[in-house]
Amino acid sequence: MIYVKDLLKLKSFKEFKLVSGESGLNRSVSWPNIAQTTSISEWLVGGDVILMTGVGLEISEEFLTNIVVEAAQGQAACIIMLLHPKHIKSIPDSVIKVASDRHLALFTAPWETKLFEVIGSISMVVANDRLEERMHNEFLERLLAGEINIEDPLYVKYFEKYNLLDRKVVVTIKYDFKGKSSKNGKGVYYSERIMTEMMQSFMGYFEEINYLNKYNRQTFIISVSDMNEKKIVDTIKTIYYTFNKQFADIQMQMGIGKVTHKVKNGDCASGENMKEVLEHQSQELMKSYQQAKTTVKAIQKKGVFYYKELGIYQLLFYIDDKERINEFVENYIFPVMEYDRRYNQSLLDTLREYLENGLNVTQTAQSLYIHRNTMIKRIEKIEELLECSLKDADTCNQIFNAVKIYDLFLNSN
Incomplete structure (x- = not known):
């Protein structure tokens, strides 16, 4: 997933100045678009990087304010305004405040900025990220489904790349967006935004996660190192209750699988020993995943459960x-x-x-x-x-x- 803060590393962003909405740098990016109309709400899809020159438009404080409001309401990623004495001369303080209040990053850029370079660099970063995410998802799907061939050097490489050899716990989340699925025809982006915010919530509490988004279901493989079981479960439940309070209109069930056993000699394993380590960890992750899915099935409406909390009632699922x-x-x-x-x-x-x-x-x-x-x-x-x-x-x-x-x-x- 690419966020606005990631764009700051691009060469094309070097001369850009963030004038407002620093708290919006964690918004996800979908694609760049140039705004040359008096209203932008009709074509926003969510995650848009909006580039605006003001050419051919009647620029006023009210106009700029409305553009920022529409961008925020349409879940745009950020706005970049090119400054020019005949078009957008500067950003009024009132517009800066509106962007800040709505947590929308607002940048100014020199008039000499080459838009095709900005659009090209953003598009390339997003495309590469989507390719990487697709490969990541495909690997995790096969891993959790038990379809991994541990003899394949490529999968060994993925295990190491995604740091899957330490102590983990798998969490599965099922969402029901109800009426939100057709809201303004932007249901797909709405569900992606919710899932992105949940992912950021987990990142705020745990050092490292691997995630898998599929339809209205989300799976996290969380690194828990030396955290004790109670703290792990309590932390995940805190994430659930905080998120549920913020998005009370969404039906969400969260299931927590058992914590995997710590891999012995995982860091120095090689040859046949590495094969044993991978077999062990693959089975552990699959088991935790199945337990998390089973637990989600136990929740009829909203809720969060740890698999072990089901006790003897686990048997009824069979x-x-x-x-x-x-x-x-x-x-x-x-x-x-x-x-x-x-x-x-x-x-x-x-x-x-x-x-x-x-x-x-x-x-x-x-x-x-x-x-x-x-x-x-x-x-x-x-x-x-x-x-x-x-x-x-x-x-x-x-x-x-x-x-x-x-x-x-x-x-x-």
């Missing part, structure tokens, strides 16, 4: 007969579910909270923000509906299993 699973759930908690549906109540939520709080009435009441006496009445109603006593350990265990299975497999609300 049962093809879903009707049997549904039958088990109904045998234990159907009367409560039916009561909630008929009377628009939430006894199942109460039951779940009560079981998760170890049958502690006071603690559950506090969690649900209800009076203790109200809580007691709800428990009595649940026992009446289920025709059982929740004081019986075996009964509670079966009911708790039914609730957990319902949440993992059947609850889509």
Whole structure:
């Protein structure tokens, strides 16, 4: 992925001056475009590097402000304005502020700038990056699908190039953009932008990642070196909850596979030893990936889970007969579910909270923000509906299993 900050390394950008929007240097770049119309919103696709001379246009402070606003709304990468006494003389302070407020990088460039060189250099960098990313994705797809031939020297080279021989964890994310998929006909770029922002979120917490974008699914192979398991999982969950809060309208499920074992002698391996190392690491990464995918399947709406948190319920993913699973759930908690549906109540939520709080009435009441006496009445109603006593350990265990299975497999609300 190419970002605006990467363009600063180009020779053609040497004379450009960043006048506003430094916080927008992490925007991704799709392609360069020259703006020669009074409005640009109609043709923006997202990630555009906009070059503007002002020739043939009536330049005013209001006009420049509108262009910046449209660029920001259209998710442009940045704007480059060529300065000339007869066209765009300078950038007004108000326009600089608008760009800064919208985190859009705004550059000025000398009039002598050769646009064809700028466009050519940007196009070349983007094209090369796309080729590299395609090769990277193809390798990761084959690796995680178990299609790697470790006898092939090329794959050994890729393992080393992408630093895949240290301790890793695989995270899989599934997105549902709903109405966003057709928003202004720019759904493809919108989904790419969301995935890019998620990638940057992971980069902010972990030193090194490999990523794979495919349709509305994203997979990360994260280097975790000597981080302990709890810190790894807590960090990934922090990324999820922060991102989910920012993009609350997007349905997102995130599954975390188990952390791979540290590769022994990976740095000094060679010959047959290297073959063993690659076989081991390939299997470890495949296993973590499958676990992450399985965990995503367990999440019905929104959520984030670590594979190990599924506990014994992992085994249910290998049962093809879903009707049997549904039958088990109904045998234990159907009367409560039916009561909630008929009377628009939430006894199942109460039951779940009560079981998760170890049958502690006071603690559950506090969690649900209800009076203790109200809580007691709800428990009595649940026992009446289920025709059982929740004081019986075996009964509670079966009911708790039914609730957990319902949440993992059947609850889509």
